[in-house]
Amino acid sequence: MTAENLESLVNRRYEHGFVTDIATESLPPGLNEDVVRAISARKQEPEFMLEWRLQAYRQWLEMKEPEWAHIHYPPIDFDAISYYAAPKSDDDRPKSLDEVDPKLLETYDKLGIPLHERARLAGVAVDAVFDSVSVATTFKEKLYEAGVIFCSFSEAVREHPELVQKYLGSVVPRRDNFYAALNSAVFSDGSFVYIPKGVRCPMELSTYFRINAANTGQFERTLIIADEDSHVSYLEGCTAPMRDENQLHAAVVELVALEGAEIKYSTVQNWYPGDENGVGGIYNFVTKRGDCRGANSKISWTQVETGSAITWKYPSCLLRGENSVGEFYSVAVANNWQQADTGTKMIHIGANTRSTIVSKGISAGHAQNAYRGLVKVMPQAHGARNHTQCDSLLIGKQCGAHTFPYMEIKNPSAKIEHEATTSKISADQLFYCRQRGISEEDAVNMIVNGFCKEVFKELPMEFAVEAQALLNVSLEGAVG
Amino acid sequence: MTQAPLSVDRIRRAVSALPTTRHEDWKYTDLSSAIDISTRWLQEDVSRAPDAASPQAIAALTAAVDADWIVIENGVPDPSSFPEGGDIGIERLRHAEALADDPLARLNSALQRDALRIEINAATEKPLGILIIDEALSGAQVSQATIDIEVAPGCDAEIIEYHSSSGDGDHYSNSAVTLHIGESAKAAYVRIQDRDLKHVQTARFAIELDTDSELQMAGYDLGGGLIRNDVDVNLAKPGASANFNGLYLAGDDQHIDNHTRVDHRVGPASSSQEYRGILNGRCRCVWNGKAVVHEGADGTDARQANHNLLLSDKAEIDAKPELEIYADDVKCAHGTTVGQLDEAAIFYLRTRGLDQRAAQQLLTHAFAAGFVNRAPVAASREAVTALVEARLSTLVREAIS
Numbered sequence: 001m002t003a004e005n006l007e008s009l010v011n012r013r014y015e016h017g018f019v020t021d022i023a024t025e026s027l028p029p030g031l032n033e034d035v036v037r038a039i040s041a042r043k044q045e046p047e048f049m050l051e052w053r054l055q056a057y058r059q060w061l062e063m064k065e066p067e068w069a070h071i072h073y074p075p076i077d078f079d080a081i082s083y084y085a086a087p088k089s090d091d092d093r094p095k096s097l098d099e100v101d102p103k104l105l106e107t108y109d110k111l112g113i114p115l116h117e118r119a120r121l122a123g124v125a126v127d128a129v130f131d132s133v134s135v136a137t138t139f140k141e142k143l144y145e146a147g148v149i150f151c152s153f154s155e156a157v158r159e160h161p162e163l164v165q166k167y168l169g170s171v172v173p174r175r176d177n178f179y180a181a182l183n184s185a186v187f188s189d190g191s192f193v194y195i196p197k198g199v200r201c202p203m204e205l206s207t208y209f210r211i212n213a214a215n216t217g218q219f220e221r222t223l224i225i226a227d228e229d230s231h232v233s234y235l236e237g238c239t240a241p242m243r244d245e246n247q248l249h250a251a252v253v254e255l256v257a258l259e260g261a262e263i264k265y266s267t268v269q270n271w272y273p274g275d276e277n278g279v280g281g282i283y284n285f286v287t288k289r290g291d292c293r294g295a296n297s298k299i300s301w302t303q304v305e306t307g308s309a310i311t312w313k314y315p316s317c318l319l320r321g322e323n324s325v326g327e328f329y330s331v332a333v334a335n336n337w338q339q340a341d342t343g344t345k346m347i348h349i350g351a352n353t354r355s356t357i358v359s360k361g362i363s364a365g366h367a368q369n370a371y372r373g374l375v376k377v378m379p380q381a382h383g384a385r386n387h388t389q390c391d392s393l394l395i396g397k398q399c400g401a402h403t404f405p406y407m408e409i410k411n412p413s414a415k416i417e418h419e420a421t422t423s424k425i426s427a428d429q430l431f432y433c434r435q436r437g438i439s440e441e442d443a444v445n446m447i448v449n450g451f452c453k454e455v456f457k458e459l460p461m462e463f464a465v466e467a468q469a470l471l472n473v474s475l476e477g478a479v480g
Numbered sequence: 481m482t483q484a485p486l487s488v489d490r491i492r493r494a495v496s497a498l499p500t501t502r503h504e505d506w507k508y509t510d511l512s513s514a515i516d517i518s519t520r521w522l523q524e525d526v527s528r529a530p531d532a533a534s535p536q537a538i539a540a541l542t543a544a545v546d547a548d549w550i551v552i553e554n555g556v557p558d559p560s561s562f563p564e565g566g567d568i569g570i571e572r573l574r575h576a577e578a579l580a581d582d583p584l585a586r587l588n589s590a591l592q593r594d595a596l597r598i599e600i601n602a603a604t605e606k607p608l609g610i611l612i613i614d615e616a617l618s619g620a621q622v623s624q625a626t627i628d629i630e631v632a633p634g635c636d637a638e639i640i641e642y643h644s645s646s647g648d649g650d651h652y653s654n655s656a657v658t659l660h661i662g663e664s665a666k667a668a669y670v671r672i673q674d675r676d677l678k679h680v681q682t683a684r685f686a687i688e689l690d691t692d693s694e695l696q697m698a699g700y701d702l703g704g705g706l707i708r709n710d711v712d713v714n715l716a717k718p719g720a721s722a723n724f725n726g727l728y729l730a731g732d733d734q735h736i737d738n739h740t741r742v743d744h745r746v747g748p749a750s751s752s753q754e755y756r757g758i759l760n761g762r763c764r765c766v767w768n769g770k771a772v773v774h775e776g777a778d779g780t781d782a783r784q785a786n787h788n789l790l791l792s793d794k795a796e797i798d799a800k801p802e803l804e805i806y807a808d809d810v811k812c813a814h815g816t817t818v819g820q821l822d823e824a825a826i827f828y829l830r831t832r833g834l835d836q837r838a839a840q841q842l843l844t845h846a847f848a849a850g851f852v853n854r855a856p857v858a859a860s861r862e863a864v865t866a867l868v869e870a871r872l873s874t875l876v877r878e879a880i881s
Contacts, residue, residue, distance in 0.1 A: 068504060070804075379793060394808035398775070407799040409818045412790035416818040418801065424808040 027084040033057060036185050039084050043154050046161050056174040056184030063178045069341040070370040070402055071310050073283060076248060083186045083219075139203065146202050148232075149194040153221050156192030163194055167225055171254035171291040171318070179250040179285040179312075187221035187252065195230035195261070204460050205234045220251040226261035228294065233264040235460060249308075250285045259294025259321065264302070266459055267315075268467055270474075271307035278337025278366070281309025288315035289345075292324035292353075300327040301344065302458040304467045306474040309338055314372065316345035319353035319381075326355040329455040331467070333474050334367030334399070343373035343404075348384035348414070359390040360452050363399035364475055370402040377414040384414040392422040393451050395444075395475070445472045486526050486593060494587040495519065508766040508798045509708050509737040514680045517652040520620035530554035530623055531647060533615040544863040547609035547640055550596070554614050555623035557596050567602040576626050576656075584682050584710075588626060588656045595626040600637040607638035607668075607857050616649030616679070625655040633662035633690070638669075638857045643683070645675040645703075652680045659685070661693040663717075668856035671699040674867060677734065678705045686712040689720035689749075696856035697724035700864060701736050702871045708737040715742065715749040718779075722751045727851045729871050730795070732761035741770045747807070748779030756851060757788045758844060759795035760875045770802040771812060778809035786816045789847050791875070841876050848872060 027035055036057045040050040065076075143150055149160060157164050174184040195201055226232055236253075249271070255263050265288075274281025284307075290299035301315040311334075317326030328344035346355035355375065363369040369392065377384045392401035403420050425447050433443035449456070449468050456464045495518045499506040533553050542549040550570065551561040562570045576595035600608065612625045631637045639659075645651050653675075661667045675681055681704055687695055701707055713722045728736045742751045757765045771782040788797045801814035821843050829839035848868055855864045 392803075392805065394805065394810075397778075397808055399808070400804070400806045402802070402804045403814075404802050405800060405816075407816060407818065408796070409788075409790065409798070410796045412793050412795060412820050414790070414818060416816070418799075418814070418816040420801065420803065420812075420814045422803060422805055422810060422812040424810075 027082055029082045030079045031057075031081070031083055031186065035083050039186055042084065043157070045154075045157050048161070048165055049157055052169070052174070053185050056181050057186075059175040060178070060181035060185055063175065063181055065178050069312055069372070070368060070404070071312065071339040071341050073310055073339075076283070078182075081248060084188070142202050146199055147196045148199065148201055149192065150205060151192055153187070153190040153192050153223065156223070160192070160194070163225065164192070164223070167223055167254070167256055169254075171256060171289050172252050172287050177287060180252050180287040183219045183221060183250045183252045183287070187219045190221040190223075190251070192222070193224040193232060193234065195226045195232045197227045198229045199227075200230065201232040205232060218249045220249075222251070222253040224254070224263060224265070225256045226258065226263050226297075228258045229260040231262045233266070233460060235266045235268070235463060237268045237270065247280075248283050248285070251287070253286070253288040253315075255290035255299055257290065257292050257294065257297035257299050257324075260296045261294065262298040262300075263290060264300045265290070265315075266463065267301075267303040267305070268463060268470070269303065269305045269307050269311070270470060273307050273336065273338050274309040276336050276365075278309070281338070282307065283310045284308040284313065285310075286313040288313065289318065290316065290326070291318045292321050292326065294324070295321040295350070296323045297321050298325040298327075300329075300458070302329040302455065303331070304455070304459070304470065305330070305332040305340060305342060306470055308340075311338075311340040311342050313342045314344055316347070317355065318347050318349065319355065320349045321353075322350045323352045324350055325353070327458075328355075328357045328359070329458040330359045331362070331452045331455045331471070332360070332369055332371075333362045333471060334364070334369040335474055336365040336367060338367045340368070341370045341372055343371045345374040346376070346386060348375075348377045348381040348386070351381060352383040353381055354385045357386070357388040357390070358454050360455055361390070361392045361401055362395065362448060362451070362475070363392065363401045364395040366398045368400040368402070370404060372404040374406040374408070375416060375418075376408045377411050377416070379410045381411050382413050384411060386414075386416045388418040390420045391451070392420075393448065394422065394424045444475065448472075448475060487590065488522060488526060490590040491518070491526070491587070492522055494583070494590040495522070497583045497586065499583055505739065505768075508764070509706070509735065511682070511708075513706050514652045514654075514682065517620045517650045517680060518622050520650070521622045521652075524619065530621055531615040531617040531649070533613045533646070537644075537646065538611065538613060541611055541613065541642065541644055542609065544866075545607070545609060545640060545860050547607045547859060548604065549609040549611050550598075551611045551613065552596070552625045554621075555625060556594055567600065567604055568608060569599040569601065571597040573597055576628055584654060584684060585656065588624060588654050588684075591622065591624050591654065592626050595628070597628045597630070599630045599632065600635055601632045603636040604638075607640055607859050609640045609642065612641070612643045612653070612655060614645040614651050614653055614675075614679070616645070616647040616651035618647075618649045620650045620652075622652045622654075624653050625657070627655075627657045629657065629659045631659070631661045631665045631667050633665055635662065635665045637665065637667045638859070639667065640857055640860050641669070641671045643671075643673045643675055643681065645679045647676065650678065650680075651676070653683070655681075655683045657683070657685045659687045661687070661689050661695060663690045664692045665690070666694045667696070669695065669697040670855050670857045670860045670864065671697070672702070672864065672867065673700065673704060673707060673709075674702045675704040675707070677703055680704070680706045682708045682710075684710045684712070686714070687722070688714045688716065689722060691717040692719035693717075694720070695722040695724065697722075698851065698855050699724070699726040699738075700868060701726070701728040701730075701738070702867055704736065705733060706735045709739065711738070711740045713740070713742045713751060714745070715751060716745045718746050718748060720749045724753050725851060725854065726753075726755040727848055727868065728755070728757045728765055729848070729868070729875055730757070730759050730761075730763040730765050731875050732763060734763045735765070736763075737766035737768075739766075739768045739770075742772070742782060744771065744773045744777040744780040744782060747777045747809070748781075749777070750781040752783040754785040754787075756786070756848065757797060758791065758848060758872065758875060759788065759797060760791040762792070762794040764796045764798070766798045768800040768802070769814065770804070771814075773803075773805045773807050773810050773812065775806040777807045780807065780810040780812070782810070782812045784814035787847075788818045789844065790818060790820055791844070841873075844876050845869070845872055
């Protein structure tokens with residue numbers, strides 16, 4: 001199966017542009033205070049949450065869309081979007097895998113997605129996926145025993161309002177930026193994680209998440225709190241092609257690591273990128289930030305970004321605590337007409353804080369791929385250390401690869417290093433591989449995977465394997 | 481030749497259109513002192529004669545390097561300094577075309593009374609020196625130089641551009657220099673900026689390279705209160721190569737901003753730049769290097785490097801190496817470092833009997849030394865070394881005490 005087939009298949013869902021089939025549960029398009037109130041009411045949220053949303057909405061009205069990124073897209077009509085849609089009813093879904101397009105199943109096969117997950121990913125009605133239900137229940141019990149709170153954001157607002165109130169917006173304030181403000185006003189749902197003091201989360205939350213994720217909607221909100229000396233690894237998204245009717249996505253993720261805590265946040269993003277002519281595709285405007293609040297804390301972001309027509313995303317670390325550590329490992333692939341402007345911010349505030357940035361950008365087709373990063377060392381951050389490596393790989397003559405790294409250093413004891421290279425897959429490399437009997441496509445995959453290896457090794461094991469396969473699928477047809 | 485009259489309205493419009501820090505290219509550099517000086521100057525009589533620089537000062541500066549010096553004093557070229565006949569042609573123009581459509585170019589255009597066009601037709605025995613000297617004894621003064629330089633095809637040219645200013649008054653200079661290097665020609669270019677520590681300079685230097693031509697350039701920023709240099713290199717023809725370096729030394733209350741942009745429009749062509757900074761005291765330096773590889777510029781080799789030595793906890797460096805690449809058969813790389821002197825190196829020297837201060841001085845000088853030795857115009861090396869050493873000694877003394 002070729003990339004074109006996959007795309008045309010995925011594209012079918014987008015024929016009608018922004019418009020969803022208006023189910024009775026959906027709100028009409030447009031945004032005003034009544035819409036915000038309606039969302040909050042439907043979610044049965046406490047008063048403080050409604051107030052918070054309303055303030056965000058009022059702040060959003062005063063803000064302007066950011067224009068500095070190296071991306072181009074037609075203006076977004078924020079009044080043409082419906083800000084609340086109830087999850088699809090089971091009647092609309094396929095009843096079993098037999099009803100799912102065989103091409104899609106073939107992709108799952110290529111990606112090596114476990115059998116029991118395929119049904120859920122293909123959108124098969126939940127009660128048809130009996131296998132996973134029992135698995136999920138086992139997981140739930142295990143987490144409960146460890147004292148870990150892991151639930152949907154809506155549930156957290158109802159069950160743990162004190163935690164939500166304390167931490168929500170403490171890392172990404174409502175008026176942080178245009179899209180964060182919009183998200184704060186209308187966020188649909190997302191995940192909430194709290195790891196108690198000294199607890200090492202007994203499993204990768206990724207595994208659980210993949211089986212249980214509900215339809216979180218286009219304005220996802222995630223909050224993860226790791227209390228003192230705790231540890232958690234969380235994976236968001238998955239390698240399977242994600243379909244969604246909503247073109248605009250604006251998610252906010254907040255991480256809080258208290259003293260000695262460690263959060264590892266991995267993302268695999270494979271939203272619909274648009275067709276080979278650049279029509280359609282998701283606009284993904286994401287604000288992700290982690291706050292190393294306590295001494296010796298650590299936050300590590302790993303991302304594999306292959307989807308979306310537009311990616312605007314800068315997972316960042318505020319390194320407040322002494323000796324805290326921030327990491328950012330990224331592979332961003334842009335093929336066809338995709339545009340990615342992504343990178344990170346490392347803000348060194350505490351003494352002896354360290355950060356590592358490894359960014360690998362791959363451009364093919366007519367795509368534009370930009371790395372944009374900031375390393376800032378505040379005057380009090382004695383002994384701060386940063387190493388940045390950002391490499392670009394170009395495949396084809398029409399694509400672009402760009403780097404915009406900012407370094408703002410206000411402390412003389414800081415050690416900052418930044419390196420960047422740009423290269424292409426050379427004829428020599430291909431010739432060498434072909435001479436040894438490796439097909440051109442395999443050779444390209446091999447070279448690309450080698451290029452990304454430093455990042456893949458940071459992913460949880462099973463996802464590293466899938467991410468590698470995903471990369472091959474994403475770049476299908478890019479060479480030759 | 482009579483000078484072109486100035487239009488106060490036009491200057492005022494140009495000043496009010498100067499960029500603010502909200503503009504991405506001016507994020508780290510605030511031009512309000514330039515605006516303030518210009519505004520005060522405009523409130524007085526702009527046509528009054530500027531303060532004259534002392535002939536002794538001019539003589540001392542030009543004696544430092546054995547070159548044929550052209551003197552531009554407070555923006556006015558001195559015709560008696562022009563070389564006669566020979567291989568260098570000099571023409572005074574009432575107006576030179578603006579370089580680029582940007583606010584500083586528009587201000588340069590509005591402020592132009594006089595411009596120079598210099599043609600270098602054959603290699604000369606001595607390098608060509610251009611002394612841009614400004615004097616502001618009191619009040620607020622604005623003056624600038626506008627120069628177009630043409631290096632004829634196949635010619636080897638050596639040029640020194642020396643900016644100097646003095647006086648207790650406030651001074652703002654907004655000069656614009658263009659350099660066109662003809663086919664298979666070679667230009668060695670040294671820029672020295674040693675303005676008074678209160679004075680303000682914005683300077684644009686635009687270089688265009690013809691087929692198979694070569695540029696070797698080095699810039700030295702030693703003085704100035706607020707300095708912003710824009711170097712634009714345009715590689716529009718194949719086979720061209722541009723190599724340019726910069727050294728900035730900043731102490732208390734100095735702000736030195738170097739912005740470079742290299743446009744690789746065709747290949748094969750190569751560019752490489754390395755900027756180094758030594759910062760001490762309450763100062764801020766900015767380096768923003770941008771390389772744009774346009775579609776079809778295959779065979780491009782573009783390199784950028786920036787290294788900074790921070791000697792004070794009040795110093796700030798903002799570095800931004802940018803690459804925009806629209807072609808695939810390219811080699812592009814950049815590297816940036818920020819740090820302080822290596823403790824191990826200091827320890828090594830101390831074990832050899834040097835005291836702390838001597839060790840620090842030695843290492844700091846070593847950080848800059850390579851740049852001084854490599855000044856492209858051989859005749860300028862001695863003078864450059866003396867200037868850099870003198871400035872560094874003051875800086876390092878302050879750092880240690």
